[in-house]
Amino acid sequence: MIRYDYVRAQTLPAAATAAAQDGAKVIAGGTNLVDLLKYDVERPAHLVDINRIAGLDGIEATTSGGLRIGALVTNSDVAYSAEVEQRYPLLSSTILNGATPQLRNAATTGGNLLQRTRCYYFYDTATACNKRAPGSGCDAIGGVNRIHAVLGASPSCIATHPSDMCVALAALEAVVHVTGPQGERSIAFADFHRLPGETPERDTTLEPGEIVTAVELPEQGFSTHYTYLKLRDRLSYAFALVSVAVGMELDGGTVKCVRIALGGVAHKPWRVPEAEALLEGQAPGEDVFRKVAARLMQGAVGQGHNDFKIALATKAIIRALQQAAAGTPQSVSDKRIA
Secondary structure (H helix, E strand, O other), X not given: OOOOEEEEOOXXXXXXXXXXXXXXXXXXXXXXXXXXXXXXXXXXXXXXXXXXXXXXXXXXEXXXXXXXXXXXOEXXXXXXXXXXHHHOHHHHXXXXXXXXXXXXXXXXXXXXXXXXXXXXXXXXXXXXXOOOOOOOOEOOOOXXXXXXXXXXXXXXXXXXXXXXXXXXXXXXXXXXXXXXXXXXXXXXXXXXXXXXXXXXXXXXOOOOOOEEEEEEEOOOOOOOEEEEEEEOOOOOOXXXXXXEEEEEEEEOOEEEEEEEEEEOOOOOOEOOHHHHHOOOOOOOOHHHHHHHHHHHOXXXXXXXXXXXXXXXXXXXXXXXXXXXXXXXXXXXXXXXXO
């Protein structure tokens, strides 16, 4: 039995103070953390419930023309928000491609950002895992690693980030707002999650006691030319083997702006701005799409069982770019590839 103190915080300062204690974990929807408690992966000394904190459960327009989504807004409420569906359909699409309706009804925006890897070895306390037990080793390397990373991995960890929603937020260049013992700050989404390096136990750049309060979307939402292509072993309730989020803006017959993020291939949503620059100012077409895909996958290394991901991701990037350029996004309900 795991023994822990339970604190139901009423204010952000109180929550930040409680969360800064050694061994503290913040809980909102609990769709990931409760699993980790059941599997004995997480053993918090303090559990800080933030569900009663006012002001974190709304979606509102920003003065810069974007949208601010509170950390306690459920995934379902984001996906079905009229403004999100109209202005940021890429985000709605990624959320509806993840988990089940029941989980989306409970999971929160902040929690989605903070969910931990679904690596088999991370969840199995009988195995070596540097993310779960720093310095113990990584049994995924040389083990069963079909779902693992081909980009951004290290000798310490080859796990992948599991979120669908975060892939869209990376492509949209969202900003994460946090508060902690040292006050408030904003983190560009590209800087929020970390690559494993030698410290894979640190998933994000959050400091002790910092709590996600909101995610801010910029004005540009790519409401016409976008797609989220998710390739997985089965068509529902499965994590991505490879996923691609694309937002594109066309000006006449050329690409004015494009954002591409990959899921299922790295420790964080994977973006390469240099790859996007290859397409900007060009007419969309398969030749330039192949160049973009090659640049995005540059440096990819398989671990044996997951070697197939390199070719799969390359083809998925090309297909996703074709869908976005044509304005024919991948259907959420009919998961056959368009």
